Amino acid sequence: MLNYLNKYNMKNQKSILLTILCLVFVVFAVRATVATDIAKxxxxxxxxxxxxxxxxxxxxxxxxxxxxxxxxxxxxxxxxxxxxxxxxxxxxxxxxxxxxxxxxxxxxxxxxxxxxxxxxxxxxxxxxxxxxxPSKKQAEVLLALNNNKAVLIVCSSSKMTDKSTVVDECKKACTELSDKAATVEIDVTDKNEAAFLKQINASTTEKETVVYIFNAKGQFTSSVKSPVTSKKLVEGVNKKLGGCCPGGSGKKC
Incomplete structure (x- = not known):
């Protein structure tokens, strides 16, 4: 009789443990659903x-x-x-x-x-x-801003021979900024990015690579043309903007 009770209790305990594990799994699955669905x-x-x-x-x-x-x-x-x-x-x-x-x-x-x-x-x-x-490149810019990073938007084309040098300077600037900035490269001849280039007022007729700088708040601070240096880029990211009057308002502060 005692052996029977011991076996029954062990079986019952296993059943309870299995039930608890199933409940934990269900709760975990529910918690992960929305985030998992988005990631998927x-x-x-x-x-x-x-x-x-x-x-x-x-x-x-x-x-x-x-x-x-x-x-x-x-x-x-x-x-x-x-x-x-x-x-x-x-x-x-x-x-x-x-x-x-x-x-x-x-x-x-x-x-x-x-x-x-x-x-x-x-x-x-x-x-x-x-x-x-957003377009592919606009999405890259938005992701950087979502992560509270400044953005160095490199606008060039395959005909521009200075692009690789400019990109290297951008990488140096990002390192100097402790990776609080990101570099996004855009081909100005890419029709899929035409609307975004227009939105950021990027020129598509330049003969050399241009870097458009946006701070972590998404505000345009400056553009840098050749010769592009990491020093100029860092200065652009850290540039203090006046905020008392909206641009183009014609008002004096």
Missing amino acids: ANKSGKAVFLIITDSSVKSLDNIRKIAEDAQKLQKSSVVIELDRSAEENKDLVAKYRISGAPVPMIMVIASNGAVAGGLIESQATADELVKLI
């Missing part, structure tokens, strides 16, 4: 339309349709939902800084994981969401 989409080269919601939102029907319509327009994309009130999503809420954002909203995440922007439900349309998806 990015690994496949897809952008993400991330629907952000919480327990206060009564219906997601409309915003889901908007996101799904955007996905139809942008085939290489997925729609994912994130409930910011769920404990398992707290790390993503902190990462994307959305604890105080109005919800529901749709955040656009580029295929490299960079946050490209977001729209609240009343402003969101499928077309506007697709417009937020």
Whole structure:
């Protein structure tokens, strides 16, 4: 009888342990779902339309349709939902800084994981969401800014013989800045980057390589032409900008 009870208790303990392990696995899987889904989409080269919601939102029907319509327009994309009130999503809420954002909203995440922007439900349309998806090089710039880094945008073409020297100086500058800056190279003849080049007011008619410098806040500070040196680049990154009046306002501070 005693042997039977011992065997029964051992069997029961194993069953309880197995149940606990299963519960732990389920909890871990749930916690990893949203982050894993985003990473999986990015690994496949897809952008993400991330629907952000919480327990206060009564219906997601409309915003889901908007996101799904955007996905139809942008085939290489997925729609994912994130409930910011769920404990398992707290790390993503902190990462994307959305604890105080109005919800529901749709955040656009580029295929490299960079946050490209977001729209609240009343402003969101499928077309506007697709417009937020950045070009490849713009996404690289956004990722650097997301990581609180300044950006050295090297604009050149295959005809420019000084490019390699300029890139080397950019690498030196990044090292001197303790890797708080990143270098992004753009071919000014790349049609896929035409809109982004126009957005940053980059010249496409220069005969030599030009470096456009943006600080970690995403503010343009200066451009450097040949001869490009790491010293000039570091000075550009560290340049203090006046902020009392908006540029072009014509007002005196």
